[in-house]
Amino acid sequence: MSQSLAAELQSLIQGEVHSTKEALTEVSTDFGRLMEKRPKVLVKPQTSEEVASILEYAYEHDLPVSTRGEAHSQTGQSLVEDGIVLSSRGMNKILKIDEADMTADVQAGVVWGDLVKELDPLGLVPRVLTNNLGVTIGGTLSMAGLGVASFRYGAQGDNVLELEVVTATGEIVVCSPEENSELFDLARSGLGQFGVITRAKIPLRKRADENRTYILLYDDLRNVMTDAKRVMADGRFDFIESWCTPLPVGLKTDEGRRRVFGEWFFPLHVTKEFVDGKAPRDEEILEGLSPYRKCHAENRTALEFAFRLEPVFELWKRGPYWGATHPWMEVVLPWDMTFFYVDTVLKKLPPPMLGGGHILLWPCTGTTSNIPLFMRPKGEFLMGFGILPGVPKEYVEPVLEALDKASDAVNMANGKRYLSGYVNFTHEKWKQHFGEKWEAVSAGKKKYDPKGLLNPGFILYE
Ligand SMILES: Cc1cc2nc3c(=O)[nH]c(=O)nc-3n(C[C@H](O)[C@H](O)[C@H](O)COP(=O)(O)OP(=O)(O)OC[C@H]3O[C@@H](n4cnc5c(N)ncnc54)[C@H](O)[C@@H]3O)c2cc1C
Incomplete structure (x- = not known):
C-alpha cells in the first residue's frame, strides 16, 4: 500500500518521496523522544505548487498529513500515524535578499542559521533569532520564535511581512496584515493546524560588527x-x-x-x-x-x-x-x-x-x-x-x-x-489555553482544514 501510495505521490512532484523502513523510522519521532507515530510515507516537496498537489491528494483520499521542519518540538507536534509526513526541508531556498528594502524572501524549510550566514557579509540580520539556529523558518513561525532580542522586537512571528500558505484543500494563499489577514493570523503560532507555510518575507535590520x-x-x-x-x-x-x-x-x-x-x-x-x-x-x-x-x-x-x-x-x-x-x-x-x-x-x-x-x-x-x-x-x-x-x-x-x-x-x-x-x-485544557481565541481556532480549523487532516492529535478539538 505504502509503495503504491509513494509511487502515486512521486508522480505528482519532483521532490523526494520515501517509504523505506529506515526513512519512515527517522521521521516517526522528534527531539522529545517521548512519542512515536509511524507514517505511511515521507514527502519533500520543493515548491508551493508541489505542496498543493500533495495536500489535494491527501484531501481526496482522507489521508492525515503532518508538516515537519527539523522536528525540534517534543510531543509529536510534527508526527503522524498512518499518514503523510510533509517535510519542509525540500523547500530550502533563499529566494531573494533585497538590500534596499531590507527584506529576505525565503522558502519555509530554510533553517535560520543558513539565512544568517547568507546575510552576514551584507551586514544584515533578522531582528529576532532563536537560540538554536538549526530549526526551520516555518517551524518557529508556527510556534512564535522567541529570542534574546524579543524584549525589543517581539517574537519572530511579529517580524514577518508576508506568508504564502497552502491550506488543507490545496489552495495557495498569499497572506499578510493587509491581505487575507485571517489566515496570516492563524498561520503564525498556528502549529501547522491551518495550512503549510511555504514562503515568508522577513524584515531585516543592519547589524553592528x-x-x-x-x-x-x-x-x-x-x-x-x-x-x-x-x-x-x-x-x-x-x-x-x-x-x-x-x-x-x-x-x-x-x-x-x-x-x-x-x-x-x-x-x-x-x-x-x-x-x-x-x-x-x-x-x-x-x-x-x-x-x-x-x-x-x-x-x-x-x-x-x-x-x-x-x-x-x-x-x-x-x-x-x-x-x-x-x-x-x-x-x-x-x-x-x-x-x-x-x-x-x-x-x-x-x-x-x-x-x-x-x-x-x-x-x-x-x-x-x-x-x-x-x-x-x-x-x-x-x-x-x-x-x-x-x-x-x-x-x-x-x-x-x-x-x-x-x-x-x-x-x-x-x-x-x-x-x-x-x-x-x-x-478542556486546550480550551483554557486559547481562552477567548478558542472560537477563532475551532472556526479556522473548520474553514481551512475542513476534514481535520493537518497535524491531527495534538490540539484536541473535541
Ligand atoms: C535545542 C533547542 C533550542 C530551542 N530554542 C528555542 C528558542 O530559543 N526560542 C524558541 O522560540 N524556541 C526554541 N526551541 C523550540 C523550537 O524553536 C520549536 O520547537 C520550533 O518549532 C522548531 O522548529 P522545527 O523546524 O524543528 O519545527 P518542527 O518541530 O518540525 O515543527 C513544529 C511545529 O510547527 C509545524 N510546522 C513546521 N513547519 C511548518 C510549516 N512550514 N508550515 C506550517 N507548520 C509547520 C509542525 O507541524 C509542528 O506543529 C528550541 C528547541 C530546541 C530543541
Missing part, C-alpha cells in the same frame, strides 16, 4: 529580576538571557522521601552591540546593577554571537543528552507572579531531575508581540521560564508527573504554556 557580552551571576531571584527589568526598561543592552542553575547541597525529606535539593543561582548574560571598535565602558554600562559576582566579559563578532550556543549543542550531540528523552516545559509568566511560581518550582525540583538539562529564565517585555495565537499573559513585562530536562527513557515517568503538576500550576499563576515542548493537555 561586534558586540560585548557581560556574564553576571546572581544568588537571589528577586535581584536578577530587578536588574533584568531595569535593563529592559532603559534599553542599555541589545540582548538579554538568563538561567536558573542549581548547586546541589544535600538531601532533605520532602513528601516522605529523601531527595537531593539545591541552592539556586541565576546567571544573567547581557550583550551590547558596537561599531568601529568602540566597545562600551564596563563600569558605565553596568552602573546600578547588583550582581553577586561579575564573572566575565567578552567581545565577539555578530556571527559568533548568533551561533554562540553551537558548542553547547555539539557537546549535547556527542554525549548521552541528545539521544535521551526531552520533556521540555516552557511557560510565559506575568511578571508579578514570577517570583512566586519560579521560587516554588525550584524549591520542589531536585536538581538530578534535570538529567543533563538546564533551566531557562527569560526576561521579556509584554508589549512587543501582537501574534493573536501566541497566548501570553498581559503586562508590561513578562518572564519566560523553561525546565529542559534530558532523561533516559526508563526514568522519564516521574519527571513527566512533576512537569504535569508544574504545567497545571501555570494556570494558577495566570501564565501560559509555550507549545513546542512536552504538552499533555486534555480538550
Whole structure:
C-alpha cells in the first residue's frame, strides 16, 4: 500500500518521496523522544505548487498529513500515524535578499542559521533569532520564535511581512496584515493546524560588527529580576538571557522521601552591540546593577554571537543528552507572579531531575508581540521560564508527573504554556489555553482544514 501510495505521490512532484523502513523510522519521532507515530510515507516537496498537489491528494483520499521542519518540538507536534509526513526541508531556498528594502524572501524549510550566514557579509540580520539556529523558518513561525532580542522586537512571528500558505484543500494563499489577514493570523503560532507555510518575507535590520557580552551571576531571584527589568526598561543592552542553575547541597525529606535539593543561582548574560571598535565602558554600562559576582566579559563578532550556543549543542550531540528523552516545559509568566511560581518550582525540583538539562529564565517585555495565537499573559513585562530536562527513557515517568503538576500550576499563576515542548493537555485544557481565541481556532480549523487532516492529535478539538 505504502509503495503504491509513494509511487502515486512521486508522480505528482519532483521532490523526494520515501517509504523505506529506515526513512519512515527517522521521521516517526522528534527531539522529545517521548512519542512515536509511524507514517505511511515521507514527502519533500520543493515548491508551493508541489505542496498543493500533495495536500489535494491527501484531501481526496482522507489521508492525515503532518508538516515537519527539523522536528525540534517534543510531543509529536510534527508526527503522524498512518499518514503523510510533509517535510519542509525540500523547500530550502533563499529566494531573494533585497538590500534596499531590507527584506529576505525565503522558502519555509530554510533553517535560520543558513539565512544568517547568507546575510552576514551584507551586514544584515533578522531582528529576532532563536537560540538554536538549526530549526526551520516555518517551524518557529508556527510556534512564535522567541529570542534574546524579543524584549525589543517581539517574537519572530511579529517580524514577518508576508506568508504564502497552502491550506488543507490545496489552495495557495498569499497572506499578510493587509491581505487575507485571517489566515496570516492563524498561520503564525498556528502549529501547522491551518495550512503549510511555504514562503515568508522577513524584515531585516543592519547589524553592528561586534558586540560585548557581560556574564553576571546572581544568588537571589528577586535581584536578577530587578536588574533584568531595569535593563529592559532603559534599553542599555541589545540582548538579554538568563538561567536558573542549581548547586546541589544535600538531601532533605520532602513528601516522605529523601531527595537531593539545591541552592539556586541565576546567571544573567547581557550583550551590547558596537561599531568601529568602540566597545562600551564596563563600569558605565553596568552602573546600578547588583550582581553577586561579575564573572566575565567578552567581545565577539555578530556571527559568533548568533551561533554562540553551537558548542553547547555539539557537546549535547556527542554525549548521552541528545539521544535521551526531552520533556521540555516552557511557560510565559506575568511578571508579578514570577517570583512566586519560579521560587516554588525550584524549591520542589531536585536538581538530578534535570538529567543533563538546564533551566531557562527569560526576561521579556509584554508589549512587543501582537501574534493573536501566541497566548501570553498581559503586562508590561513578562518572564519566560523553561525546565529542559534530558532523561533516559526508563526514568522519564516521574519527571513527566512533576512537569504535569508544574504545567497545571501555570494556570494558577495566570501564565501560559509555550507549545513546542512536552504538552499533555486534555480538550478542556486546550480550551483554557486559547481562552477567548478558542472560537477563532475551532472556526479556522473548520474553514481551512475542513476534514481535520493537518497535524491531527495534538490540539484536541473535541
Ligand atoms: C535545542 C533547542 C533550542 C530551542 N530554542 C528555542 C528558542 O530559543 N526560542 C524558541 O522560540 N524556541 C526554541 N526551541 C523550540 C523550537 O524553536 C520549536 O520547537 C520550533 O518549532 C522548531 O522548529 P522545527 O523546524 O524543528 O519545527 P518542527 O518541530 O518540525 O515543527 C513544529 C511545529 O510547527 C509545524 N510546522 C513546521 N513547519 C511548518 C510549516 N512550514 N508550515 C506550517 N507548520 C509547520 C509542525 O507541524 C509542528 O506543529 C528550541 C528547541 C530546541 C530543541
